[in-house]
Structures are given as structure tokens and as C-alpha cells.
Amino acid sequence: MRRNFKILVLMLLALPFTMVKGQQAMAGRYRLVLDLHQVKGHPEMIYFWYDAFAGNERVTRVDSAVVKNNLVEFTGMIDEPQEAFLSTKRRLYRGRVNNGDRLSFYLTAGSIRIVPADSLNIYSQTGGSFSEDYRNFQEVKRFYDQQIIVAAIKVSQLDKHRDSLAYHHAAADFNKTEAFYANTICKNWVLEHPSSPVSLLPLRWYAGSVITNPGGVDSAYQSLSDTVKSLPSAMDLKRRVDNVMRSASGREAPLFSMPDTAGKLLYLSDYRGNYVLLDFWASWCAPCRRENPNVAANFRHYRSRNFVVVSVSLDNQSTKEAWLKAIQKDRLQEWPHVSDLKGFNSEAALLYGVQAVPQNFLIDPQGKIIGKNLFGTALSQKLEEVLGAGSGKGL
The missing domain is CATH 2.60.40 (Immunoglobulin-like)
Known part of the structure; x- marks a missing residue:
């Protein structure tokens, strides 16, 4: 018993040195x-x-x-x-x-x-x-990478048959495999290694480029040690999570002002009383450009029903001309366009937690977010729900 106590004392005496050494590293x-x-x-x-x-x-x-x-x-x-x-x-x-x-x-x-x-x-x-932690995580990642690659190959082989049942099954398998890796394997790795900065790698996978589960990501972040939470990449992720929570459905839409294409300052608050689709895009974003005709069609269909689009471009100074040309080419001139030309460091992007495009937010006349990331038919269905006969202000 005395010997075990002596060992325990030695371990406790060594602990502060180990912690300092880890922090220095x-x-x-x-x-x-x-x-x-x-x-x-x-x-x-x-x-x-x-x-x-x-x-x-x-x-x-x-x-x-x-x-x-x-x-x-x-x-x-x-x-x-x-x-x-x-x-x-x-x-x-x-x-x-x-x-x-x-x-x-x-x-x-x-x-x-x-x-x-x-x-x-x-x-x-x-x-x-932490090289051992990194190698251990890489072994886990490599195992699931192989499964994800196999699933991705099946999807790509059927890419020319996107309307087929086989394509939809393959795409569903791919999404399921990748989601299991991110939502289960990566999350559990973080929870099991709270004192290792390597945990920030699976935590970023769990979060994803577009954070759809901010509560879960925040819970995993909170499980980390104070030392790991104080690292720059951890604090950046926390900022992203907080921004996404702030722009969640049911929350009041964050307000901002930003220059339009002519340099005139536009205030989002000026559109209080309207249904507003706040649309984040960029001229270089192919999925955004493919979605633009859908946004335009819905705007033209619902604009007489108190509906407006405000597009926020995440272009930068080097792509300013491409942004202006894209507005013309995609025939988007009928509604306001703004940008501070700071890319993903745009004030509006930071406020709304936007880390990938396209993204959008549907805001009601009282300034509350009532929809998020509505693309394709989902956008027209939501607009018909809130702007249908007798259902919205200004009809």
C-alpha cells in the first residue's frame, strides 16, 4: 500500500511538468x-x-x-x-x-x-x-477513405444516368458512408482524445464545410481541454459554430450594410416588412451559377407578393469584374446585389456563418429567419407555403 502511494505521489509531481511540456509543444x-x-x-x-x-x-x-x-x-x-x-x-x-x-x-x-x-x-x-495520435487517426481515416472512394467511384460511373434508380442508390450509399465517418467516427475520436490537438482534424470533418449540426459540433468542441480550445483553429471553428447558431431558423436575422454594384451602401434593415431571400453566391461558383436561373424564376413569380432577393457575392477584388459580368450574363439585374469584395471574410458571410456557397436564408417581414439553404424545388415550395393566397403580408 505504501509503495503504491509513493508511486502516486511521483506521478502527481510529474504531472505539472508533463502538462507544461505539452503546452510548450x-x-x-x-x-x-x-x-x-x-x-x-x-x-x-x-x-x-x-x-x-x-x-x-x-x-x-x-x-x-x-x-x-x-x-x-x-x-x-x-x-x-x-x-x-x-x-x-x-x-x-x-x-x-x-x-x-x-x-x-x-x-x-x-x-x-x-x-x-x-x-x-x-x-x-x-x-x-502527438505524432502517435496523428498516426492512429490516420489509420482510422484510411480505413473509411477506402470505403468512401469505392462509393464515390460507383457514383461517378453512373453520372451520365442521374435519373436512374441505380444512381440514386449509389449516391445514397456514398452520403451514408461519408455521414457515418463524420458524424460517428470523427465525433467519437474527438470525445476520446480531448487533450490532443489532433482532435481538431476529425472535429473539422464532423463540422463539415457547411455546419448543419451546430449544437452537436459545439458539444464536441466543449469536450476539449482548455489548452486545445485556445488554439487558433479551434477558436475559428467555435466562431463559425456561434455564427451558424446565430443564423439558425427561428432566430432574428443579423443586420448588416454593404456596398452595391455602384458603391452605394445598402442596409438589410431597409427590407424589413418584406420576405427576403438573402442569397450568398460567387461568380466562380459553378453550383451557384446553376442555381441562379431557379432564383430568378422564383423572384419573377413571387415579386408581386412582397418578395425580394438580396444577393451577397463572396467575390474579391481580383474577381470584381467577373462578378459584375455574371450578374448580366445570368440576367440577375432585377434585384439588389452587394459585396465588400472580401471573399469568405465578408462581413455578411461571417455574421451568417457562411463557409461555402451557395447558401441562402429566407427572412420573414418581422426579420426572423424562417428557412435556410432552399434550393431547386425546395425554394418554390417554401415560398408557396408562406406567400400563398391569404398566408402572407402584402398579398
């Missing part, structure tokens, strides 16, 4: 050495990249180095651990299929040495915090 200077002695083909150049945050914007940090004596070294500073990539090709590719020309690893502060075998996708690593 979250940010700082890194030194990465890649040993290519065993790699076939003797690559001459290695490309290195990872994502980071600059303000509220997620950016990709890219570096490259010439191979000397089969060795490559990269050094720098990071604000938090990140999934990083090394490749023999210039193209920054993160797809599921790896042909042996790239590898992914977990970049942390400190010294890391990576030694690939005859190709980059198999390697050994020394140094680096």
Missing part, C-alpha cells in the same frame, strides 16, 4: 529534416505546405527546398500544431489517393526527422509531439 520553432536516401528516383526538389491562420483567414504556407546529399531541411515558426504535407510535385494536392509522391505528418514545435522508404507514402518519424 503547441507553438514555437520547428526544425524538419527529410532523409531521402531510400527513396527511388532521387527527387531533386521537395515541396512543403500546411494551413495556418492569418487573422481570421485560413491561409496555406508553402515552402520548397533543393535536395542536397539526399537531405532536405525546413525551419520556421508555428502558432499551433498542424497537419502538414511533403511532396515531390509542385501541385498542392490533398486528395485521398496517394501515388507515393507525397506524405502527410503532424507538424509541431521542436525537431522532427522523417525517413521515407522507397516512396514518400511510407515513412518512419522521430521527434514531434
Whole structure:
């Protein structure tokens, strides 16, 4: 009994040091050495990249180095651990299929040495915090990636027969497989590893590019340790979740003002008393452009019934002319268009938690959100529900 107590005391004394050490590893200077002695083909150049945050914007940090004596070294500073990539090709590719020309690893502060075998996708690593957690998650991800790839191939093979029952079954299987991975596997991984920053990788998968389950994502986020929750990417995800909750159906629509195509400031509050479809899109977004005729048709059908569209473009300064031309080409001139030309850092996009386009919000005359992401027939059905005979103001 006394011996067990002594061991417990030693463990408790060691705990603060371990926690401090873990916290120190979250940010700082890194030194990465890649040993290519065993790699076939003797690559001459290695490309290195990872994502980071600059303000509220997620950016990709890219570096490259010439191979000397089969060795490559990269050094720098990071604000938090990140999934990083090394490749023999210039193209920054993160797809599921790896042909042996790239590898992914977990970049942390400190010294890391990576030694690939005859190709980059198999390697050994020394140094680096949380690398075991990362490898464990990658094993889980790889298993489900294979299932998702098989399901995606079936869908693509039937792409020319989108009206067929076989296509719909294949698409349903794909969605089911991907949803199980995100909503069950990724969520559970987060809950089981609350003190590991690696949990932010499955948490982002669980959240998705468009957060449809903000309550569930917020619950998983709250399960993380305070240290992990304080990391930049965790705080960004929390901000996104809060914004989505703020713009949920039943909530009051956040107000904003933004310049229109002529530079005149438009206030969303000016449309109080109308049914407003707040439509987020961009000139470069193919699904948005395909949806535009549907938005236009519904506007023309319901505009005499107190209905207006306000389109918010997530174009930026470099695509301003493309935005203006798209309005003309898609024949969208009949309703107001606004943009601060800040892309996904648009004030309106941040307010409404928009991280992908197209997205839309249907706002009632009292300023309450009554519908969200209504596309195709879903939009006309919802408008008929609220604007049908005797059902809405101004009919």
C-alpha cells in the first residue's frame, strides 16, 4: 500500500511538468529534416505546405527546398500544431489517393526527422509531439477513405444516368458512408482524445464545410481541454459554430450594410416588412451559377407578393469584374446585389456563418429567419407555403 502511494505521489509531481511540456509543444520553432536516401528516383526538389491562420483567414504556407546529399531541411515558426504535407510535385494536392509522391505528418514545435522508404507514402518519424495520435487517426481515416472512394467511384460511373434508380442508390450509399465517418467516427475520436490537438482534424470533418449540426459540433468542441480550445483553429471553428447558431431558423436575422454594384451602401434593415431571400453566391461558383436561373424564376413569380432577393457575392477584388459580368450574363439585374469584395471574410458571410456557397436564408417581414439553404424545388415550395393566397403580408 505504501509503495503504491509513493508511486502516486511521483506521478502527481510529474504531472505539472508533463502538462507544461505539452503546452510548450503547441507553438514555437520547428526544425524538419527529410532523409531521402531510400527513396527511388532521387527527387531533386521537395515541396512543403500546411494551413495556418492569418487573422481570421485560413491561409496555406508553402515552402520548397533543393535536395542536397539526399537531405532536405525546413525551419520556421508555428502558432499551433498542424497537419502538414511533403511532396515531390509542385501541385498542392490533398486528395485521398496517394501515388507515393507525397506524405502527410503532424507538424509541431521542436525537431522532427522523417525517413521515407522507397516512396514518400511510407515513412518512419522521430521527434514531434502527438505524432502517435496523428498516426492512429490516420489509420482510422484510411480505413473509411477506402470505403468512401469505392462509393464515390460507383457514383461517378453512373453520372451520365442521374435519373436512374441505380444512381440514386449509389449516391445514397456514398452520403451514408461519408455521414457515418463524420458524424460517428470523427465525433467519437474527438470525445476520446480531448487533450490532443489532433482532435481538431476529425472535429473539422464532423463540422463539415457547411455546419448543419451546430449544437452537436459545439458539444464536441466543449469536450476539449482548455489548452486545445485556445488554439487558433479551434477558436475559428467555435466562431463559425456561434455564427451558424446565430443564423439558425427561428432566430432574428443579423443586420448588416454593404456596398452595391455602384458603391452605394445598402442596409438589410431597409427590407424589413418584406420576405427576403438573402442569397450568398460567387461568380466562380459553378453550383451557384446553376442555381441562379431557379432564383430568378422564383423572384419573377413571387415579386408581386412582397418578395425580394438580396444577393451577397463572396467575390474579391481580383474577381470584381467577373462578378459584375455574371450578374448580366445570368440576367440577375432585377434585384439588389452587394459585396465588400472580401471573399469568405465578408462581413455578411461571417455574421451568417457562411463557409461555402451557395447558401441562402429566407427572412420573414418581422426579420426572423424562417428557412435556410432552399434550393431547386425546395425554394418554390417554401415560398408557396408562406406567400400563398391569404398566408402572407402584402398579398
